[in-house]
Amino acid sequence: MIGLGGGHLVRPSVSEADAIRLIQTAIEEGITFLDTAWDYGDGTSEIRFGKAIQGRRDRVFLMTKVCARDRQTALMQLEESLQRLQTDHVDLWQFHECNYDNDPEWVAAPGGALEAGIIAKEAGKIRYLGFTGHKSPHILRGMLDIDFSWDSCQMPINVFDSLYRSFQQDVLPELNRRGIACLGMKSLGGD
Secondary structure, three states: OOEEEEEHHHOOOHHHHHHHHHHHHHHHHOOOOEEEEOOOHHHHHHHHHHHOOOOOHOOOOEEEEEEEOOOOHHHHHHHHHHHHHOOOEEEEEEOOOOOOOOOOHHHHHEEEEHHHHHHHHHHOOOOEEEOOOOOOOHHHHHHOOOHHHOOOOEEOOOOOOHOOHHHHHHHHHHHHHHEEEEEEOOOOOOO
């Protein structure tokens, strides 16, 4: 499956009209996995996706990501995301950029962001819950050590992966063993 990421849709060279047209064209051509985040362009990416999917929400799998590591801030960011996206739920909500050694501890701590995910899932505001990471496989393994049944993990998967800090070798087998969806990113090795 190919998805459309929203990080690049906030660059100065991309107008709002062009971004909306790109998203809508992608949907019309069958690219229905949409990936954005609370912090892309200070919310601009989510706003553009929200405008683009009006009348098309039932045709897309909508993912956004949260930056907060505590329950209160994560729930606040989710509400902001839902408002920007002009929807009552997202299909996949992920803890964004688990890049620090203590991210697993913060997410899983009492009052941590995982509690926000559980609350949101029970309320029907998210369907699936996962996490992302770009920096080191051992941090993602730390997320997998949390006593929780994750739905997804998004990580770099590309031809260069096996050469340095291999997510494919160190994380992917465990995802497969547990039946956790792997979302590959940076497939061409870029940012």
